[in-house]
Amino acid sequence: MSRRTAERGGGVxxxxxxxxxxxxxxxxxxxxxxxxxxxxxxxGVTLVYLVMGSSQAMKAAWAxxxxxxxxxxxxxxxxRFARRRPTTAHPYGYHRSxxxxxxxxxxxxxxxxxxxVVDSGSxxxxxxxxxxxxxxxxxxxxxxxxxxxxAMVVTGIPPVLLGRAKMPLARTLHDRxxxxxxxxxxxxxxxxxxxxxxxxxxxxxxxxxxxxxxxxISVSILRDGITNLRVAAGALMDARAxxxxxxxxxxxxxxxxxxxxxxxxxxDARSRIxxxxxxxxxxxxxxxxxxxxxxxxxxxDAREAAISLDWKVQDLVVVPVAELPEEMLPSVAAEAGEDxxxxxx
Amino acid sequence: MARTARPLLTGLLVxxxxxxxxxxxxxxxxxxxxxxxxxxxxxxxxxxTDNPPWTxxxxxxxxxxxxxxLATEFxxxxxxxxxxxxxxxxxxxxxLEAGELDLVVGGFTGRSPWSKQAALTTPYTTVPDEQGxxxxxxxxxxxxxxxxxxxxxxxxxxNHRDVLP
Numbered sequence: 001m002s003r004r005t006a007e008r009g010g011g012v013x014x015x016x017x018x019x020x021x022x023x024x025x026x027x028x029x030x031x032x033x034x035x036x037x038x039x040x041x042x043x044g045v046t047l048v049y050l051v052m053g054s055s056q057a058m059k060a061a062w063a064x065x066x067x068x069x070x071x072x073x074x075x076x077x078x079x080r081f082a083r084r085r086p087t088t089a090h091p092y093g094y095h096r097s098x099x100x101x102x103x104x105x106x107x108x109x110x111x112x113x114x115x116x117v118v119d120s121g122s123x124x125x126x127x128x129x130x131x132x133x134x135x136x137x138x139x140x141x142x143x144x145x146x147x148x149x150x151a152m153v154v155t156g157i158p159p160v161l162l163g164r165a166k167m168p169l170a171r172t173l174h175d176r177x178x179x180x181x182x183x184x185x186x187x188x189x190x191x192x193x194x195x196x197x198x199x200x201x202x203x204x205x206x207x208x209x210x211x212x213x214x215x216x217i218s219v220s221i222l223r224d225g226i227t228n229l230r231v232a233a234g235a236l237m238d239a240r241a242x243x244x245x246x247x248x249x250x251x252x253x254x255x256x257x258x259x260x261x262x263x264x265x266x267x268d269a270r271s272r273i274x275x276x277x278x279x280x281x282x283x284x285x286x287x288x289x290x291x292x293x294x295x296x297x298x299x300x301d302a303r304e305a306a307i308s309l310d311w312k313v314q315d316l317v318v319v320p321v322a323e324l325p326e327e328m329l330p331s332v333a334a335e336a337g338e339d340x341x342x343x344x345x
Numbered sequence: 346m347a348r349t350a351r352p353l354l355t356g357l358l359v360x361x362x363x364x365x366x367x368x369x370x371x372x373x374x375x376x377x378x379x380x381x382x383x384x385x386x387x388x389x390x391x392x393x394t395d396n397p398p399w400t401x402x403x404x405x406x407x408x409x410x411x412x413x414x415l416a417t418e419f420x421x422x423x424x425x426x427x428x429x430x431x432x433x434x435x436x437x438x439x440x441l442e443a444g445e446l447d448l449v450v451g452g453f454t455g456r457s458p459w460s461k462q463a464a465l466t467t468p469y470t471t472v473p474d475e476q477g478x479x480x481x482x483x484x485x486x487x488x489x490x491x492x493x494x495x496x497x498x499x500x501x502x503x504n505h506r507d508v509l510p
Contacts, residue, residue: 054460129377129489131464134498141499143374143491205375207489 014082014278015093017314026172031079033169034072034178037162037185041069044155051147054130056120056214057198058148061191063112064221065155068188070108071181074101078177082277092315098277099236101177106228109184113222120214129207132199145199152199156192159185171244174278174312176235179244180228187224191217241275252280252313256306260286260318263302265294270329282306282316285324294320374491381423381493384447389420392430392437392449398510399452399482402431411510412450412484419448419500438462441487448486448497455481464488469501470508 012024019027045065052058081097084090135144163185170179194213201209231246241250253273260269263286271284284306288294294302299318307313326333376382393413395402400410408429420427430437430446438459440446453459455468468481484501486494 129487131486131488131494132374132491133464133467133494134502135467136502139503141502143495145374202489202491203374205377205491207377 012083013085015084015086015095017279017311020311023173023311026169027079030166030169030173030175030178031076033162033166034075034181037072037159037181038069040158040162041065041072044158047151048155051135051144051151053132053144053148055132055148055195055199055202055210056123056128056130057195057210057217058152060116060120060214060217060221061152061195063116064188064191064217067108067112067221068159068181068184070105071177071184074105075175075177075181077101078277079175092276092281093279095277095279096236098175098177099232102180102228102232103236105177105180106225106232108225109221110225110229113218113220113225116218117215117222120211120218124208124211124215127207128211130202130210132202143203145203148199149196152192152195156189159188163188174244174275176231176244176246176277180224184224187220190220235275235277238274241273241280250275250280252310255309256282256284256313256316259305259309260284260302263298263305265289265292265298266302268324270324270332272329276315279312279314282313283328284316284318285321285329286318287323288320291322372492374495376490376492378444378487378490380447380487380490381496384420384423384425384493386424387426388428389416389423389425390428390430390445390447391416391420392432392440392446392451394432394434394437394449394451396452400450402429411508412452415501415505415508416448416450416484418504419497422500423496434459438485441485444487446487447493448484450484453483453485455483457483457485459485462488464490464494466494466498466501469498469505472509 012019012027045062048058048062048065052062078097078101081094084094086093132143132145132148134141135147136142163182166178166182166185170176170182194217198210198213201213227246231242234242234246241253242248243250250273253271256271256273257269260266260271265288266286267289268287269284271282273280273282284302286294286302299320302318303316306318307316324332372381393400393402393408393416396410398410399412400408401413402408402410408431417427430440432440434449434451437446437449437451439462441449442462449463453465454474455465457465459465463485464487465483465485468483471479471481474480484497486497
C-alpha cells in the first residue's frame with residue numbers, strides 16, 4: 001500500500017501519508033505560529049477589554065479577537081487528529097478532522113457576525129449616543145478614546161504579519177483551517193482601522209460613526225463566516241477537490257488523469273477525487289486499449305505513476321473498466337467546461 | 346475571503362475619517378448636541394433626588410448635600426447658574442434622556458442600572474456602603490455628550506477625588 005512510508009519511516013505523517021521535508025517543516029512552523037497567535041490573542045483580548053468602554057466598534061473588534069481564538073485552536077486539534085494512522089474502525093484515517101475544525105470555525109464566525117450586525121445595526125437605528133469619558137492614571141486625566149486607539153493600533157499590526165506568514169504554509173499543507181485563520185488575520189488591520197475611525201468619529205461629535213464602523217466590522221465577520229461555511233460544507237459533502245482557497249478545481253485532478261492516459265496500455269482515464277482534509281482520496285477509472293484486461297503489474301505501475309505526482313495523492317485505487325461509468329463520473333456526461341463556473345460547490 | 350468586502354469598506358471608512366477630522370475644529374472630543382457650549386455662561390439644569398448624605402432635596406429648602414455642592418461648584422467653573430429640578434430617579438433620568446436636564450445627582454453608584462439611559466461618570470470617590478463593601482460613586486450625564494462628560498469628569502477627578510460626604 002505505501003511503499004514510500006516503508007522506505008523512509010519515522011518522519012511526520014498525516015495518517016499513513018509520509019510528509020515530504022517541505023511539508024514537515026511547514027507543519028512544524030504552522031504549529032509554532034498557531035501557538036504564537038494564541039499567545040498574542042491572550043494579550044490583545046486583555047488589553048482591548050481593559051480600554052473598551054462603551055464603544056460599539058471596540059466591542060465588535062473585541063468579539064472578533066475572541067473569535068480569532070477558534071481557528072488556531074481548531075487547527076491544532078485537527079492536525080493532532082489528522083496525524084493518527086487509520087484503524088480498523090477508521091479505515092479512511094482521521095483527515096476529516098480538518099473539515100470539522102473548519103466547519104466549527106465557520107459556524108462561530110457566522111453566528112457572531114450575525115449577532116454583531118443586529119447589535120450595531122440596532123444601535124444605529126435607535127440613534128444610541130456612545131459616551132466616552134476620561135480615564136486616569138494617578139493624577140493624569142485623559143480622554144479614554146486615546147488608549148482605545150492605542151490598543152487598536154497595537155493589536156492591529158501583529159495579526160497581519162502572522163497572517164502573511166501562515167498563508168504560504170496553508171497552501172503548502174493544503175490546510176483549510178490554517179487558510180481561514182491566515183485570511184482572518186490578514187484582514188484584521190481593517191477591523192483595527194474601523195475601530196480607530198469609529199472612536200475618532202465619537203471624538204468629533206459624530207455619534208453614528210461608532211455604530212457605523214461597528215456595522216462594517218460585523219458585516220466583514222459575517223461575510224467571512226458565510227464564505228468559510230460554504231467551503232467547509234462543500235468539502236464535507238465530498239465536493240470535488242479544489243485549491244485551498246476553494247476558488248478553483250484542484251489541478252491535481254487533471255494531472256492524475258493525464259499521467260494515467262500517458263500509459264501505453266491506457267486509452268482513456270478519468271478520476272473522481274475528494275478532499276479528505278490535507279490529503280486526497282482518488283478513484284481512477286481506466287479504459288484499456290482494445291478492451292484487453294491489464295495485468296496486475298500494469299495496474300500496480302499505473303498506481304505508482306499516479307501517486308508519485310504529489311504527496312497528497314496516496315490513497316488511490318485504479319479500476320479497469322470497459323467504458324467510463326457516467327453514473328460515477330458526472331463530468332463524463334456533462335458538456336466540457338459546463339461546471340467550471342461554479343467552483344467549490 | 347473578505348477580500349471583496351475590503352475596497353467597499355475602505356470606500357466607506359475614508360469619508361468617515363475625513364468627516365471626523367473635519368469635526369476636530371470644535372474641541373475634542375465634541376458634543377453631538379452641543380451641551381457644553383450651551384451651558385457655558387448660561388444655565389446648568391441639574392436634576393436632584395433626595396439621598397443623604399450625598400444629596401438633600403426634601404421639603405422646600407434649597408438642595409444640599411455633597412453632590413449638590415459639587416454641582417454648584419462645577420456650574421461656577423462654567424460661569425453658569427444652577428437650575429434645580431427635584432424628582433424621583435426614574436423621572437429625572439427620563440428627563441436627562443429627553444435632553445431636558447444636563448446632569449442628575451442622587452448618590453448614584455457604579456452599580457446603577459441607568460447605564461443604558463445615561464452616561465455614568467468615572468467614579469470620583471469610593472466609600473464603604475452599609476455592608477462595608479467599597480462602593481464607587483458617580484453622577485449621570487447625557488449619553489454621548491462627550492465634551493461635557495470629559496469636562497465634568499476632569500473637574501471631579503482633579504478637584505474632588507476621594508472626597509467624603
